[in-house]
Amino acid sequence: MRFLKYIFFLLLIIIIGVSIYIATLDGSYNIKQSKVIKAPIEVVFNTVNDFKSWKNWGPWYEIDSTIVASYPKVTSGVGASYSWSGTDGNGSIKTLSLIPNKEIIQQIDFGTGSTPEVYWLFTSNDNGTEITWGMKGKSNFMEKLYWLTQGGIEKNMTPMYKRGLELLNNYILKELEKHTIEIKGVVDYGGGYYLYQTTSSKINDFGVKMNKILTMILDYMKNNDIDASGKPFTITHQWDEENKTTMFSTCVPVKERIITTEDILTGFLKPQKTFKTILKGDYKFSYEAWQTAFKALKEQGLIETLGGEPFEVYTVGPRENINPSKWVTEIYIPIK
Secondary structure (H helix, E strand, O other): OHHHHHHHHHHHHHHHHHHHHHHHOOOEEEEEEEEEEOOOHHHHHHHHHEHHHHHHOOOHHHHOOOOEEEOOOOOEOOOOEEEEEEOOEEEEEEEEEEEOOOEEEEEEEOOOOOOOEEEEEEEEEOOEEEEEEEEEEEOOHHHHHHHHHHOOHHHHHHHHHHHHHHHHHHHHHHHHOOOEEEEEEEEEEOOEEEEEEEEEEEHHHHHHHHHHHHHHHHHHHHHOOOOOOOOOEEEEEEEEOOOOEEEEEEEEEOOOOOOOOOOOEEEEEOOEEEEEEEEEOOHHHHHHHHHHHHHHHHHOOOOEOOOOOOEEEEEEOOOOOOOHHHOEEEEEEEEO
16 A cells, blocks of 8 residues: 555655646747749738638648538638537637738637637748748646647647648649630621730840730820720731740720820721630730630631731730639631
8 A cells, every 4th residue: 555655645746847848938930831823912811811722732631531611601811710629629720811912820729728819920022922821829737738748839830831832833833724615606896996016026035025005005095184995905917936936016995086296196006807715814815825726717617807907805814813713815816
C-alpha cells in the first residue's frame, strides 16, 4: 500500500509539474505562408473573398473527404461566413473587415474555445499578385497540451497553408484558362458613325497599341462631351502572317458624324451582312476564335466579301471586368 501511495504522489507531482509547465508556455502563434500567383490582384482577391470558392482549393478537403460545408446567404464581403462539419470536427469562419485588393481579416472558430484571427494580404508586383495567408492567436491550456503532443502548431499548420496556396494558385490559373467559342452565324450588322485612329504594328504589339489609341479616343470624347453609342471595336485593314504585321483602326461608335480637329477622325461603317462568332474568355484565345470562325464560314458554304474588312467588338473587356475569363469579344466577317 505504501508503494502505491508513493506512486500516486509521484504521478500527482508529475501531473502538477507538467500542468505548470504547459500553463507557463507562451501560447502565442503567427503562422503564415506567401506565394506569387500570376493573375490580376482583383481576381485573386475576389476568389479568396468568396467563401463558396474555398471548396475548390481548401487543403482540408484533401485531409478529410467527409467535410460538408454550409453557406448562408452572404458568402463574400464583410459579414460573410460559412461553417463545416467533418470527421475531424466542426467549425466556422466569418469575415470581420477588408480593404479591397489589399487585406481581408477573418475570425475562425474550431470549437475549442479560442477564436484565432485569419488574415490575407495582397500585393501587386511585376509577376502577378503576392498573397500571404496567415493565422494568429493564443492557444488555451487544452490547445497547448494538444499541440505539445503533436510537435507544435507551427509544424502542423504551416504545411497545410503552403499546400492551400498551391491549390489556390492552380485553381485560379485553371479558371483563367476557361474560354468558349460560339458560332452565331449570319447576321445583319447595322453599322454607323465612329471615331477612330489607324496605325500599323507588329501582331504581337496589337493589344498594347489598340489600348493606347482607345485611351486617347475616350479621353478626347470625355473632353468634348461626346457620348459613345456602343462598345469599342477594331477594323482590320491588313493582316500579314508572314511578316507578323497588321494595320488596323481602333474605333468607338458615336450617334452622328462629328467634325474633329485632331488626329482622331470620324468614319462610317456601312450596314452589311456578316458572319458572327463570339469568344468568351481571355483575348489571347482570339487567334483560335478567328480560325474557328473562318473554318465554320467555309463549312457553311459562305463566301467572304472581296476586299471586306473584318472587325471585332469588345463587348466586355478589362475596363468592365478585370477577370480575363469574363471578357467577351464579338467577331464579324463581312460576307456576300
